Amino acid sequence: MNVTVIGLVGLRKMGRKTWVDGDGMKKGEWTAEEDQNLVAYINEHGICDWRTLPRRAGLQRCGKSCRLRWLNYLRPGIKRGKFTPKEEEEIIKLHAVLGNRWAAIAKEMDNRTDNDIKNHWNSCLKKRLLRKGIDPMTHGPIINNNLTVTTTNEECGSSSTSTSSSTSSSSGSAWLLNKLATGISSKQHDLDRIKNILLVPRITSNDQDEQEEGLKRDHKIGGGEENDDFLIWDDEEIRRFMETDEIEYETTAPYVSLFYESTHILDDLL
Template identity: 55%
Template sequence: MGRTTWFDVDGLRKGEWTAEEDRKLVVYINEHGLGEWGSLPKRAGLQRCGKSCRLRWLNYLRPGIKRGKFTPQEEEEIIKYHALLGNRWAAIAKQMPNRTDNDIKNHWNSCLKKRLAKKGIDPMTHEATTTTSLTVDVTSSSTTSSPTPSPTSSSFSSCSSTGSARFLNKLAAGISSRKHGLESIKTVILAEQPREAVDEEKMMTINMKEKELISCYMEIDETMSIDELPCDDSTSGFVAFDDYSLIDPYRDSVYVSDFYDETEHLDLFLL
């Protein structure tokens, strides 16, 4: 199975990889390590573009890749992480180190998405399609009507509420780093919003959201040990995503605890 082989205008080979090409790539990387994909093909004696080599290595040749059928447990994991992270396949793949993002994405698109839809669950919101979907947005007027938390009713969506998630994440990052006062954080973030997006009503909602976020953030005591962090707590709605960050799926937000101040960690969640 695969694509037919052809050559582009620069004489670079496209389409299916041969066993000989795979061998050359593996031998070269084993000898010289990763990096400099642009010049790698020439040095490895391959008539491919660097991008193609990189993809082949990451999705197929790299050691430790698990191939073949997904187990029910893996499928459950994908659904769980998709509910939290949306279509961020690379982020999901980081939680499942033996599977590639491409593999996960393919399995989701060809199988899991349809399966959820058949069950009456919206694959994007992970909510029952028969009930009204509640998606938090900075434009929403009410912030007090979060649904009863349950692992399958998350409204963490990467599409319908991208703006609000980005806003809240940046705010959380700003608070977390304590580099700026709240007002300056807000000013910076609002400057990034499209002009028409910041009307008076939205400002009020943002202010309300800000207070809500701060109060939520304060629930995390910096003196807490990792084990004491809220985890799948039906009262708070927090889900401990890893040792240092919490997701509040009902507010499309991520909170990073204060004792971990490397903001790059938060990048995983930025939409």
């Protein structure tokens, strides 16, 4: 494997200032010399152990930093620069299915890094969708209501607890879809597992009308869908599984419609 650093000279500098941490490891912006050292070492020895690589390559960096630099910047074949409208469209489509799983999205794209895609999404695409009245998480229209979705982040995969009193019911749906996609892509896609994923959230609604609306929607469940026992849930079944899992029917009912929406995605994916 031979890698040459091309086009680094003349690139504008946008990194962080360089400093040295308590362990004597250099942090922040990489110099051209460091890049050359890293590339030269990998050219000669390949990638084996990121932890010991910096020492062997004569770099005063941690392995994590080297890995990141290589994957996001120095690795050959990386496509850089502005995203084309076609690429943007592709990102939006992939995000609708995969959620914030940037590495998975990057795998489907043409040599774009996950970091690049994530940056572009957060700085540009997300705002563009919002301006168009599209919820960037659900990719559906933004609907105003008072539904309050409460989740603990232990369940969502992050470290703190949050309660989002959203003006859109879609935040719950977004979380749902993300969980669903995560479960499927990590090959945990048996139906029981997916049911468990979908049962985790606790939802509260302080809007009685919304609850009633949700209940009405729930009665649509099972209305002429395919012969899949997972997709066809009647009112009695919903009540039963909520009781089993100690979830209050009245407060959770609105969420069932989100569950139902997610089954369409599930159907496509399986």
